[in-house]
Amino acid sequence: MAIPFYFVALLILAAEFVNGWTDAPNAIATVVATKALKPRAAVVLAVTGNMLGAFYGRAVAQTIGTEIVRPEAINLVTLGAALLGIVVWATAASWFGVPTSESHALLAGLAGAGLATAGPAALLLSGWKKVFLGLVISVLFGAVGGFGLVWMLKLLSMGWPPAKKDRIFNLLQIVAAGGMAFSHGSNDGQKFIGLFTLTLVLAGVLPVFQVQPWV
Template sequence: MHDTYILLVSVIVLATIFDFINGFHDTANAIATSVSTRVLSPKVAVAMAAVLNMVGALTGTAVAKTVGAGLVETIAVTQLTVVSALLAAIIWDLLTWYFGLPTSSSHAILSSMLGAGVATAGTGIIIQKGVYKVFIGLVVSPVIGFFLGFLLMLLLMWMFGRSAPSVVNTLFKKLQIASAAYMAFSHGNNDAQKTMGIITLALVSYYKLPVFNVPLWVMLLCATAMAFGTALGGWRVIKTLGMKLVHLQPIHGFAAEASAATIIEIASRIGLPLSTTHIISSTIMGVGATKRLSAVRWGVAGRIVLAWVFTLPACAILAWVICKAAHLVI
């Protein structure tokens, strides 16, 4: 009992670290376009994102329930399972941050949970319906993001095509502050809930709870950890997303952020965990494609997509290895 309690505490600590790194790694999701268009200074953008990430994280638990109770059978999960999944996701996030790749923390933690779960109790632990739901959301949402960004940008071009560039820039510099705030709020709502789900899963496993409910203290802990991580910022990823992928003006930044935030917010309300990194990257590409296809630096985009695809098997395998090794030692 003492050992399992130590593992439970380890889960909470590692989950908090993961949430902090998630905020640090994914700051670019909310503010890269605002910084690159010079609508907001980096310091102001990061401060705004940190506050609204925290507010967003406290507005729901639907995604947390999907992550914690919808992927693997809670009855078969051990504290070692969750610890292994968190370690794998943390290692992957730090590696991709170091190389400036905007990979998905969502992909990392979800695939790590599956890998560690299989290592613990075999493939029978997987809830196929839940995995299918999450997989479809992760795969389809970037496609929706690309086309929504593309269509919204076309609509804005039609609406303001005859307006003076100075007027358009002045207007959208103000509107982009609102869209950046919206993006930060939605990011906190979806991403922090994933960590809430992981911690609650560990609590359900330890205390053998009959119902999966996220405690208020878990919500506050995850919201605070993500806010602090966001406050430090992930400047390497910001550079890739906001400056290398496509050259943006305020109107483009508004279209990308508004499109991405709307998709994420809808998904959060129905309990669908998405990759906020994928969504904002795809809307930026969709918006950039309205200029001309060559406006998007497809070499950078291809490198990002490869990192997305590689994350799923890499984290699942890493978590499986860590969990198997841990079972041999403990």
């Protein structure tokens, strides 16, 4: 395998590291701040949830690897440039305290790589529909669901003694943190799995895009 392959693989690992460094702690920030869990236990919860989530299905990896840009429209050089941009941008944003998303950077990087190599024809509408649909649904569901859940919990806990509230809500926070860590792994983790599989295809290691268990 040529040097570009190893360089791109290293950049994928770097991008995944930055993603875990900046995004993964979001799942456990609340349980640590409220002392529902000690920091070390919270980190174990985040690691476990993310690892399990990454093995949950392959749909996101498939979308990233085959439905955002045409694989034949990009190469290892342009993909490496896109990944380098992700790593530099995410690191700089974190350093200056600017909220950012590696998922958005990843999609923008793939789109830029495709546009630079083959123009607008490189972009696949089917995958971008999923991206925009996911953005709309997540915002609406998060806002409406969050409001409704808080309202319901207020009604249910009305009249509970403080000790009971602390015990139950601490437990619910831990469950929610575990769920967030799992969903982060099943989404963000799979994105980079899909990207690495795409790299294997571009390098000629795999004949077709098919996520391997060892990836």
